[in-house]
Each structure stands twice: as C-alpha cells, then as structure tokens.
Amino acid sequence: MISFDFSHYYTYTELVDYLNQMATHYPQLVQLKTIGQSYAGRDIWVMILTNQKTGNYLEKPGYWIDANTHAGEVTGSAVACYIIYQLLTQYPNDPAIARLLDKYTVYVLPRLAVDGAEKYLTSPHWLRSSIRPYPYPDEQDGLHREDINGDGLILEMRIKDDCGAWKVSELDPRIMVHREPEEFGGTYYTLLSEGLIRNYDGYGFKIAPPVEGMDFNRNYPHLWAPEGKQKGSGDFPLSEPETRAEVEFWQENRNINGFISYHTYGAVILRPYSNHSDDELPLSDLEIYKILGNKGKKLTGYDCVSIYHGFRYHSQDFTYGAMDDYAYDHFGWFGFTIELWDIATESGVIKQDHRIWNIDHPPEDDLKMLQWNDEKLGGEGFINWQPFDHPQLGEVEIGGWNYKTCWQNAPAKFLPDLCQKQYNFAVSQALLCPLLAIARTDITYQGGDIYYVVVQVENQGFLPTYTSKKALERKAVRPIEVILSLPDGVTLISGHLEQEIDHLEGRSNKVLSWLAKGTDYRRQVEWVIKGHSGAEIEVTVCSERAGTVRTSLSLIHNDCFTGEPHGS
Template sequence: MPALPTPRFDIFYRHAELTGLLQEYAAARPGLMSLQSIGKSHEGRDIWVVALTNESTGADRDKPAFWVDGNIHAGELTASTACLYWLHQLLSGHGSDARITQLLDTRAVYICPRVNPDGAELALADRPRFIRSSTRLYPFDEDPVEGLTVEDIDGDGRVLHMRMPDPHGPWKCHADEPRLMVPREPGEFGGSYYRVMPEGTLTHYDGLLISVNPNREGLDLNRNFPAYWRQEFEQSGAGPYPTSEPEVRAMVDFIVTHPNIGAAVSFHTHSGVILRPMGTQSDDDMTPEDLWVYKRLSALGEKLTGYPAVSIYHDFKYHPKEIITGTQDWIYEHLGALFWTVEIWAPNKEAGITDYDWIHWYREHPVEDDLKLLKWSDEQCAGNAHVTWYPYRHPQLGMIELGGWDRLNYWRNPPPHLREREAARFPAWLTQIALSLPKLEVLRTEVRALGPDTWRVRFAVANAGYLPSHISKRALERKTTRGVVFELHLPPGVALVSGKQRVVGPQLDGHAPKNSLQAFLPNREITADRAVAEWIVKAPRGTHLALTATADRAGTVRTEVTLD
C-alpha cells in the first residue's frame, strides 16, 4: 500500500499545492478516497471535494453521508487546515482505529477543504489585501477615485494599522505600555493623541478628509445561499440573486444531488465557539424535537472540542437588531439536515481572557484584556502578534508609523505553532456525529409458497443509526425526505399479483431514546425503527428476485431472494 503524504499543518497551502496534496491522497488510497472538482471558481480554479468511504462495502451514494467544508471566507485559512487534518486522520486511521473503520465502512464523508479558492489565494499572496470572501468585483467594478484602500503598503506580507499624531485623535498610548493604543477618555484633553486607521494607500487625498473604501470585492459567499436570501440593502454582500456565485452554486448543486447528506459542519474563524441553528428564530420558535437533538449533539461538541456551543440567534448576532443568514439556514432550515458552524480559534482565550462575549467584546472591552493580549504576543508569539510601531514614509501622508495587531496571522488564524493543536480538537466530535447518522440495514427476507407458482415475498429493513431516517422534524415539515422506498425488480416472466412494485413506506426512528425510563408514559411505538414491504408474485420455482430499499438519508440496501 503506498504511503500517505505527510502534510504540514503549520502552514497554509496555496491552490496549486493544495491540489497536489489532494491528488497524492487519492492516489495513495484509491479504495477509500476519490477526488472531484464540483465546479470552477470565479477566476477558474477547481473547487475540490473529497469523497471518503470504503468502496468495498458499497458506493458513497448508497451510504448515509456527512458534509464538511471550510474557507468560504478568504482569510479564514485555518478552516481549510481543519478539513485537511480530519481527512488525514480518516485515511491513516482506517483499518487500525475501530471508530474510523466503522465510519468509512458504513458511511460516507464529503470534505470540501476550500469553498473559496480565489479569496484564499489573495489572502496568501506575497502582498495580501484583505477581502471578505469572493474576488469578483461587486456591486460595482470601477476603480476608487478617492479614499483609503486597505492593503499591504510596505511589502512585508502583513496588513497592520497606521497611526499619526493628531490633537483631535480618539486614541492615545497606554500610560504604562506605550505600544498599546487605548481610547481617549470622555472629556480628556491636553495629552498626546493619535488618529489610527488601517494600513493602505490613499487616492486623491486633500490633506484633510479620509474615509476607508469598501472592498471592491464586496461579496460574502456565505450570504448567497437560497434560504432567506435578502437583497444588498438588507444583507450586505448577498449578491444579485441566490446562488449567483459559482462557488455557492457548485456547493448547492452537489448537496442537492446527494440527498444522502444528513448532517454538515462548516469551518470558519474565529471566536472559539460552535454555533448551532437557528439563525433566524429563537429557540422558543424552534421545533422542540430538533432543539433537543441539537443540544445533545452540541453538548458532545463542547465535551470533545473544549469549545462552547451556543445558538446563533441568541448568542452570535453581529448586531442585536439584525439577523444574518447563510449556510446554516439553507442546510437546516431549508433542507432539514443538521448543521453547525465552527468558529476556530480564540486569541482572547489564549491570552487568559475567559469571561467575554464572542461579539460584543470587539465593540468594547477593558484595557486589562489588551494588556493580557500584548503579554501573550510577547511571550508566546515572539512579539509578532502585536507589531511594535515603526516609522514609515507614506506616499500620501508623509511620515507615519505602522504597527498594531497582525490580524490575518494571529487573530483570524492561530499562529503557526498552534494551528495543528486547534485542528486536532475536532475529529472525535465529527466522527461521532457521522456515526450517529441513520443507517438502513436488511433485517429479514421471507419467501412463502402460496401455490405451485405463487409466492409471498416479505422484505424487512431497520434503521441501525442513532438519528431517525428523516434526521429532523424540520425535514418532515419541509417535505424534503421520503420514507423508506421499497422496490421489487421483476425479471421477464414474473407477474405481480398483489402489492405495488414500488412502495413508499414510513420514516424510521433511530435508537436515540425519546425520553428516560422514568418518563410518565412509555413509548408506544416500540419497533418504529423497522418497516416491512410485502408482495405476491407469480413465477416459476427457482426464480431470483432483486429487492431494494432506499431511505434518502439512511442509504440504500440491496438483496436477492430465490422463490423456493
């Protein structure tokens, strides 16, 4: 067996390197992994998806499946690292790790390490420029004629801050730590103050007025999904219409054409938190059975990853009066599959700041937190997370200073020596979710002679998984999954006397308990995880009949009976 490639998790791969690495994996484990491009990005790069399953036990489409993606936002590069890390764990663990072996023998995993290859390539450029997501010019394509464009102006591979003395400036140096900029107090005057702005170049600067230009690439691919899509005036970056962008359309098409996908995780950065639906409504408005399942599986995530799991609606709004929609709304609220967003990495927590709000901290926090972060930069990051201010002759502003936080390399992503540690948090939880998916199995087949050439055929199946075959009540409400579909395949010379050749049966419960054994009333449906189809056929003795049962999210099983 060829050796697996040895990836590095302390670096971020450019597109060509990522492509080569994935091709090496596929060549090393052809029976466990296949690689396909599901489409081209705006700039024409392949969007790669890995399909992982033991093909000797069945095709990926015949098995319940789990989807994982990352790097839909340009600078959130650790999301791609987390995908690659689990990919490596799965391929190296099959045959030696019992849980991984069980997973790939019975289920399929689809991994898209980089939904947005164009944006990632720009973030990894020698002179990066920050953009949110896609590189397509939107909503307008003209060059800026005034204002500040955020970019790396001195060619050091970082986009920092610029500061310049200004008696009207809102910032000042900390009294005991002059590297640290802190807000000017209400009513304060008589000191040395600064105006601070992002690193960048100015167009048509008049010596007085400065405004930061929006990115010419104003799209946010995570706002381009079909469910609850809203126009630009309501949701910035949403695009001209749902799935207008090729990256999103490729992902949507793939998932829609793979109804076996019952759960998904999307990796982002940063905040160090697991986010669960819903994004548009409170827990009080959520289907209770789904909320209970989410809380149960999210609690496993907290235990196995060390990240808290919270509601998007209640705990992760960018603004208390606004809601944002994205992948989670389409996959759960639209399709009824389970979905989580994982925001990897929390520099605050790394610095010993434990009591903070994931969103509001960025609007306002005590200066003691900044001092802790500066100490962390000095002691754990060789002083590189917060760059000491240094002089620079700006082409429009003259002498200024550059410095402050290196956000791409230390805030949006962990520093190199911590990237593998963060990625290693997730495989155990991802594996447990995937193993919880419904799994259709043949329970029994029966043939009974009713006459010399007349036979009753019974076909019984069961759900061997934890979750029900429909995954969620939301799926039933949205009518996105059918019950078990039984089919009798009739060869020439066989007549169907009774029953339908194709029968749509019930949804099947999983083995997740609905309540405890101390509940007031027992469950009434003891065998709701099973279903049976029955036919009467007319055929000669010794005839072979093929039988199939399919549940959209629980897989397909096939068997054969002999009329004897």
C-alpha cells in the same frame, strides 16, 4: 506514506497536489471531483470518501464538510485536509473509521474561496471571499488598505490627533484604549488601517469600501437580502459561481444529513438560525441540536451557541443569506458553523458574552494577549509601533497585531491539537446519520407454489431516515421506496412491486424521554407470490438519506425460510 504538513497553510497548487496524492494513494476510498470553476477559472474540488467495495457513495448516508468560504480563513482548509488525511490513514487501524467509510459517505470541500485564498496567502492583502470587484466595478475614493512601508504586512496606523478617540494605555505602551468622554489635555490618536488615500485633497477623507467586497456566506438563498441591507450579498442569491456550484452539488447528491462549515475565529460552535429565535425551530430539532452541541463542547472545548441568541453584535443586527441557515432551513440538515481558533481564549481571557467582548473589552484582556504573544510566539504576533513618513498624511506610526497569522488564523504550531479535536467532533457527527438495514426476511410456503414473503427493515442510526422535522416540513426528503424484482415465471398475487413506506425513526427521539416509543425504527413489507421452487427474487429498499440495501431470496418448499440480508 504521505504525511500532512502542519508547518504552513497550503496555496492552491499545494492543496490540489495534496488532494491528488491522497486520491492516487487510496483509490479504493477516494473519488476526487471538480464541481465547478471559480470566478478566475480555478477548479473547485470535492473529495468523496467511502469504501467503494461496500457500495456506491450515493447509496450510503452522507455527511458534508466544507471550509475556507472566506478567503482569509485558511485554518478551516487545514482542518478539512487533516480530516481527509486521518480518515484515510486510520481506516485500517480504527474500527470507528472503518465503519464510517464502509457504511457512510463523507464529502469534503476543503476550499470554496479558491481565488481569494490564493491572493490572501501570496500577498499582504486581506479580502472577504472573491477577487471579483463588488459592489463597484472600480476602486472608490478614500483610504484603501495597503502595505505602505514594505514589510509585507498591512497593519494599523496611529496618528496624533486632538480629536482622536484613542490613547496609549498605562498597562503597556503597545495597547490603545478609549479616551474617556470627558477627557482633555492629553495625547490622543486616530486609528486607521495602514494604507493610501485615493484622490486625497489634503483635508478630509473617508474609509473606502473594499474593492473585493463579496461575501460568499451572504449569497445563499435563505432570506437573501440585497447589498443595501446585507453587505457582500451579491447581485442575487447564488450569483457567484462558487456558491452555485456548491448548491448544485448538494441538489444532485441527496444523501446528505448534516454538515460542518469551518470558519475563523472565535473558538465557538454556531448553530442556526441567524435571524430567528429558537422558538422558530421544531422542538425536537432544537433538542437534538443541543445534544449535538454538547458533544461538540466535550470534544473541542468550544461552546455551542445559537447565532441569533449568542453571536449577534446588536439586537437589530441580523445576518442574511448564510450557508448554515440555508442548509438547515431548505434541506433540513443538522449542522454547524465552527469558528476555529481564538487568540483571546488561548491567552486565558474569559468571555462572558462573545458579542459584547468583540465590541468592547477591558485593556487587561489586551495585556493578557500581549503577554501570551511574548511568551508563546516570541513577540512575533505584535509589531511594535514604528514612526513612518506617510506620503499623504505625514508623520504616523505603523504597528499592531499581525492579524493574518495570529488573530484570523492559528499560528502553525497550534494546528496539530486544534485539527485533532475538530477531527474527533467531525467523526462523531458523521456517525450519527441514519443507517438503513434489512433486519429480517421470512418466506413461508403456502402450498401450490404460493409463498408468503415478509421483509423487515430497520434504521440502525441515531437520526431518523428523514433527518429532521424541518426536512419533513420542507418535504426535502422522499419516503422510503421498496422495490420487488421477480424473474420470469414468478408472479405477484398481493402486494406491490414498487411501494413507498413511512420513514423510520432512529435513536434520537429516545434521548428526549426515558420511555421507549415502541419499535418505530422498524417496519415490515409483505407480499404473496406464486412461483416455482428455487426461483430467486430480489428486494431493494432505498432511502435517500439512510442508504440503499438489497436482499436476494430463494423460493423453497420449506415450512419457513429465513434469508440472509445483503447490503450496508
């Protein structure tokens, strides 16, 4: 039995080995595909999970999961890999998982920033997404992050400076707090990232832009903006091979209804839009988003907030070119960006507002986090300030939080509980997809080799077959198609061999009212056929996002015949 290793975060080789092992061990439930190559030529992998004996994965409703869009946010990759592990190992034991993989398709892309994550995991460096030099081809003058004392970490430097904006807190000497505006006469510090200054003249310097400034989550087409307006956006929408491969896969696999994109950190579930108020969403979509967000709160403990209303640092601070905005606005998928893990929340800090807390919070919160670090991590999360003779700046102190391992990502010991909660939420979301079925088939013999045929189809899922009102508005999903196939010697008298029918509602529009809205989840199609007794006809009903179902019927000289539907 393959086990999932919670002890560390997988490097690229470990990740690929893991995916291949799962695909080899569960061939009936897994198809492993590469969807493109990264900037450095690494394969980008997507695992397609469904029971292949119950149908082709494209003929089932689909759900999308991705992670590690940002290089350093490897907790997301661990969650994605854990979801794969649980779905495959629990398939024989859990009826909900058996239903999910028998009737639906789950796509999992566990790591988009394959190049950046590899550098992040195998060196002291931080980077946002890609290793491609951007926006400048060469390193610029100024302070660059470097591990200058050789401890394998890039921390912070504090330098005594009469103009400094910081001072040591009275609560704990490890904590730095803001100097009061009117304060003079004490010991003050300037805080900088640990690093070296390129072309230092011995006087002043600036903070250099990162060499690898690309941000994949600003490179999607929705309201894309150039670098001058949106840092990290790329040369043009989908300019990067990673984001382009992902979107091309979406375009080719049109059965997707929803998504989760795993990021870090903040312990919060984010929903679109980043740059529009909730007034811009169709009312029914907004209400469904709230229902799904409440489910997320129940299963994960994370609040669900609008990015526009609850996750901007400033009223004029907007995000352009984000994946979640594009997925909802272009395809009409319901989905979330989940910011996994949060050291503050784990330490018992109460955030009244995510935006305000991230900009400024009381030193008492820092003390709580340090006490948590001392008790739960044995003090390993915070490196005490140590003097160092900087080759350019002279006497400095280096210390601070080990940002990679306890701020940006969950310490490994916290992964099991975190992964399980996220897995539960992901399964609940995938099971909300629309699900086409044949409800009833009737053949009535009319005499003279004439038959009246009725096939009734229904949507057994929560969401409608069109997914969302935004999808209808964007014409992102085609109508349901019904195809009648007749053998030789059987002819059609009335009706159509191929026709389109309107979409079917699900249960989602029922939760907005205590009154049922009729049987808007069912619709019948009728034909009059001439043929000999015993002839077999076939009806295929295709919905891009709710699946494909088929039924075979025999023409029999009975007063009425009800056939058995086939298909998922």
